[in-house]
Amino acid sequence: MKKFLSMTLITVMTMCLFTGCVQKTNNTLKISKKIRIGVCIANINDKFLSYMLNEMKNYSKSLNDVEVVFVDSKGDSNIQLAQVENFISEGADAIIVNPVDTNSSKPITDKAKAAKVPIISLNEPFQIQNDAASYIDSDSKQSGILEMEYLAKKMNFKGNVVIIMGRMDNEAQRLRTEAYHEVIAKYPDMKIVAMQPADWNRARGMALMQNWLESGKQIDVVVANNDEMAIGALKAIEAAGKLGKITVGGIDTTPDALDYLKSGRLAVTVFQDGAGQAKCAIETAVKVAKGESVEKRVIWQNELVTPEDADKYIDKWGKWKAN
The missing domain is CATH 3.40.50.2300 (Response regulator)
Incomplete structure (x- = not known):
């Protein structure tokens, strides 16, 4: 009997290491794990994409039970495909991709579809967008x-x-x-x-x-x-x-x-509200990872910015950085 109890305890502790926590509810053990989201950015040396990346990182820190991993595809479609394959093999619950090249993105959606991992395109569509859970971009x-x-x-x-x-x-x-x-x-x-x-x-x-x-x-x-x-x-x-x-x-x-x-x-x-798009991408990924329904297309309308408006938008950047 003691041996059986010891083996049970070891099994539970091992599961805890991989899933993050064990909660006791109604005299039963409930295993819960973090939602894992992978994010591929086409090229973080691109100034605008670097701002979107920073906003996604900042917003992700505010989420409980969500782990987000970011990678740089370095402007190479082959690297991006390999990164998506890695996310799939590592058990990602959802993947966000800012495609390097729309016309070279079919292998990415094919891999995600075959693995039944929901995938979202950000700031650039996939070639076969219907195979993705959502597309988030400005007009x-x-x-x-x-x-x-x-x-x-x-x-x-x-x-x-x-x-x-x-x-x-x-x-x-x-x-x-x-x-x-x-x-x-x-x-x-x-x-x-x-x-x-x-x-x-x-x-x-x-x-x-x-x-x-x-x-x-x-x-x-x-x-x-x-x-x-x-x-x-x-x-x-x-x-x-x-x-x-x-x-x-x-x-x-x-x-x-x-x-x-x-x-x-x-x-x-x-x-074109890169911060808004970035936050929306993470929110959408969390929803699809939970099995919730999301919009297939979220297209942001843009705003003309003239010299008279400069201070207004400088203030917006200041608020984003503060968050």
Whole structure:
């Protein structure tokens, strides 16, 4: 009898090590474990994604009985697939993925579907989105329209425009650039004179703008798919002594962009509430892990941010950091 009791105690203690806690309820032992969520970020060197990552980490700390593991996919779809496979093998209850490349994401959803692990796409859709539990993002087409319409009006609907694009395999790049074309097509006195990708990167945006300026192109407006590339363009414009002569816009409303906006160097940006999306992703993952129903698509509407609004959004960033 003593041997039997000893073996029972060892078994319970072992289960406690793996599940986190043992609770006694109505003279029975109830085993409970933390919900495990895996998060793959496409590239944490991307400024906007780094802010989303920080918000997810901060929010996750406030949750009881939820363990969230974050990994950086380093801009590589193969690395991201391997990370998802690891999360599945380690027993994740739900997985959040910010896809590196929508068109290369089918193996990811295939693996999750086969393992019956709910998966959520964040800030970029999967190729087979129907195989995912949810998709959380801002309206990329709307952000491009807001940005370009403001710049067009500021320029009295005339001038030469250059477009700095994000990664060519990214849906946000495609939709924002498509929006620019649609807006510019409405105004006969506006013309696109060049467009090229700078991969969401400040340094590449700066190098691209330097090349355009050195080529002698007549440029009146720079419309960039994100703030980082817009800031890079502004640095090249300033170095060329043309600050104030070329109007520049971006998207994301990052803290750095708000500094440029407040000083008048950046004409406009667009707020897509990365913190709100980040929190929503974690909340959604917890719900699906518990077997609760969630929205298949959660699309956030964007807000135009002009120099007059800079302080308001600087205050928002301050509140997020405080949390």
